[in-house]
Amino acid sequence: xxxxxxxxxxxxxxxxxxxxxxxxxxxxxxxxxxxxxxxxxxxxxxxxxxxxxxxxxxxxxxxxxxxxxxxxxxxxxxxxxxxxxxxxxxxxxxxxxxxxxxxxxxxxxxxxxxxxxxxxxxxxxxxxxxxxxxxxxxxxxxxxxxxxxxxxxxxxxxxxxxxxxxxxxxxxxxxxxxxxxxxxxxxxx
Amino acid sequence: xxxxxxxxxxxxxxxxxxxxxxxxxxxxxxxxxxxxxxxxxxxxxxxxxxxxxxxxxxxxxxxxxxxxxxxxxxxxxxxxxxxxxxxxxxxxxxxxxxxxxxxxxxxxxxxxxxxxxxxxxxxxxxxxxxxxxxxxxxxxxxxxxxxxxxxxxxxxxxxxxxxxxxxxxxxxxxxxxxxxxxxxxxxxx
Numbered sequence: 378x379x380x381x382x383x384x385x386x387x388x389x390x391x392x393x394x395x396x397x398x399x400x401x402x403x404x405x406x407x408x409x410x411x412x413x414x415x416x417x418x419x420x421x422x423x424x425x426x427x428x429x430x431x432x433x434x435x436x437x438x439x440x441x442x443x444x445x446x447x448x449x450x451x452x453x454x455x456x457x458x459x460x461x462x463x464x465x466x467x468x469x470x471x472x473x474x475x476x477x478x479x480x481x482x483x484x485x486x487x488x489x490x491x492x493x494x495x496x497x498x499x500x501x502x503x504x505x506x507x508x509x510x511x512x513x514x515x516x517x518x519x520x521x522x523x524x525x526x527x528x529x530x531x532x533x534x535x536x537x538x539x540x541x542x543x544x545x546x547x548x549x550x551x552x553x554x555x556x557x558x559x560x561x562x563x564x565x566x
Numbered sequence: 567x568x569x570x571x572x573x574x575x576x577x578x579x580x581x582x583x584x585x586x587x588x589x590x591x592x593x594x595x596x597x598x599x600x601x602x603x604x605x606x607x608x609x610x611x612x613x614x615x616x617x618x619x620x621x622x623x624x625x626x627x628x629x630x631x632x633x634x635x636x637x638x639x640x641x642x643x644x645x646x647x648x649x650x651x652x653x654x655x656x657x658x659x660x661x662x663x664x665x666x667x668x669x670x671x672x673x674x675x676x677x678x679x680x681x682x683x684x685x686x687x688x689x690x691x692x693x694x695x696x697x698x699x700x701x702x703x704x705x706x707x708x709x710x711x712x713x714x715x716x717x718x719x720x721x722x723x724x725x726x727x728x729x730x731x732x733x734x735x736x737x738x739x740x741x742x743x744x745x746x747x748x749x750x751x752x753x754x755x
Binding site (some may be wrong): 560 | 572599602603606607609610611612647648650651730731732733734736737738739740742743744745746747749750751753754755
């Protein structure tokens with residue numbers, strides 16, 4: 378039996394800065410099922426934390442309300458399994474704050490790895506990232522919402538993970554599906 | 567370069583018969599994002615059709631309304647990529663009707679493969695199913711909603727696919743995530 382490993386991996390879903398359809402930088406709105414699906418996938422694959430980044434106060438309140446409902450409110454009684462997943466969620470204003478928080482929690486400052494539906498000459502392959510995860514460093518896997526992460530975030534990242542390619546050239550998966558597939562490729566089996 | 571293959575694979579999301587929390591057989595409600603996410607994943611991996619099964623008239627109307635909005639309505643103009651995915655959707659009353667439809671469309675009567683979060687002594691492994699998909703037969707991959715497919719559907723299926731196991735024993739992924747991961751394991755890379 379292979380030695381099982383639980384990587385020092387953290388996930389963030391970014392609502393700012395992201396792009397809209399026209400390529401402008403915007404803050405996107407929270408989608409309830411993003412929180413549920415990504416928390417459940419993160420819990421399944423042993424991800425250490427699931428950060429939700431938005432600088433908008435009303436959106437932060439909304440995330441807090443959803444998490445509280447399922448973690449300690451009526452939802453926790455109705456479905457305790459949902460609680461176990463949603464309590465992985467932390468809310469922050471920016472990716473810089475997330476990096477600081479990971480360091481403050483004792484995981485060390487993370488290397489950042491961005492995901493994108495587009496190929497890039499700097500892409501690293503899944504195999505390479507799987508090997509990196511076997512080391513001791515912390516890694517922060519960054520997902521975007523709306524039409525994707527803004528260019529400045531991509532430029533600043535330590536690594537750019539290769540896109541998921543299916544069979545057809547169609548590359549418009551939901552971020553919920555992308556997180557599930559990437560965690561399975563990195564950690565599953 | 568390996569020869570690319572597009573399997574004769576069809577997917578169905580079942581809203582009846584499924585189980586509720588107490589194990590009773592029910593008809594579950596349609597979830598909008600199930601349709602979007604599964605259609606987008608099906609399109610990405612070259613799945614031939616995405617069936618939605620519900621015997622409830624108001625729920626069938628709801629699916630029809632969502633598909634029409636994105637396939638020919640205002641949504642099609644706003645986001646043509648979404649249209650390409652959602653037009654894979656077909657609505658049927660029962661799994662038997664789905665099997666007939668696949669045969670009528672010229673794909674042949676499909677072998678049925680159910681998915682479940684629970685292990686079963688009849689489980690086949692992903693590798694085995696990948697090999698089966700290289701043959702000429704049609705396969706119908708059956709997903710449940712709510713607390714899972716009812717026992718009669720599982721008993722009648724030709725094959726039971728092994729569950730997805732992460733790293734932690736937690737096995738409560740959303741059906742949207744499960745479809746994405748299973749299609750990636752079967753057809754991706």
